[in-house]
Amino acid sequence: xxxxxxxxxxxxILFLTSAGLAACSDSTEAPAPLVATELIGEWQSLExxxxxxxxxxxxxxxxxxTEEVSRDNWEPVKSCDDSKLNDETGLSYGxxxxxxxxxxxxxxxxxxxxxxDKVSFTYAGTTSRYTRID
Numbered sequence: 377x378x379x380x381x382x383x384x385x386x387x388x389i390l391f392l393t394s395a396g397l398a399a400c401s402d403s404t405e406a407p408a409p410l411v412a413t414e415l416i417g418e419w420q421s422l423e424x425x426x427x428x429x430x431x432x433x434x435x436x437x438x439x440x441x442t443e444e445v446s447r448d449n450w451e452p453v454k455s456c457d458d459s460k461l462n463d464e465t466g467l468s469y470g471x472x473x474x475x476x477x478x479x480x481x482x483x484x485x486x487x488x489x490x491x492x493d494k495v496s497f498t499y500a501g502t503t504s505r506y507t508r509i510d
Contacts, residue, residue: 414490414492415431415452415472415495416431416432416433417430417431417508417509417510418430418431418508418509418510419431419495419506419507419508419509420506420507420509421504421505421506422505422506422507423504423505426440426441427439427440428440428509429506431450434449435447435448435449435450436448436449436450436472436474447476448474448475448476449474449475449476450472450473450474450475451472451473452469452471452472453469453470453471453472453473453484454469454470454471455469455470455471455486456470456471456484456485456486457486469487470486470487471484471485471486471487471497472484472485472487473485485497486498488503489503489505492508493507493508494506494507494508495508
């Protein structure tokens with residue numbers, strides 16, 4: 377059973393990486409001053425309707441179908457790259473970081489487009505798009 381869960385998690389990580397999400401280069405970036413309440417809720421992938429992200433104040437969770445495949449901590453950041461401004465989104469932050477344990481490297485997702493019911497994350501020229509479902 378544990379081996380199956382690890383296989384699923386590896387597959388999701390591979391899917392996320394191929395969908396354009398990758399690690400930040402600077403794990404010491406200061407968090408944004410406000411809680412990212414705009415992201416709290418459930419977001420369904422427009423590329424794969426079985427894939428859902430769930431944000432709450434304490435955690436960032438990933439689901440495929442009805443199965444939870446990962447659960448991490450998260451925090452908003454001003455940007456994943458300090459040289460880029462986040463003015464295009466109209467948000468007080470330009471991305472968010474996730475991590476499982478404090479000793480882990482943090483993964484940073486850049487927010488490239490934003491509206492109340494849609495969000496896009498971009499890395500290395502590849503964009504993953506989501507729509508709010510809750």
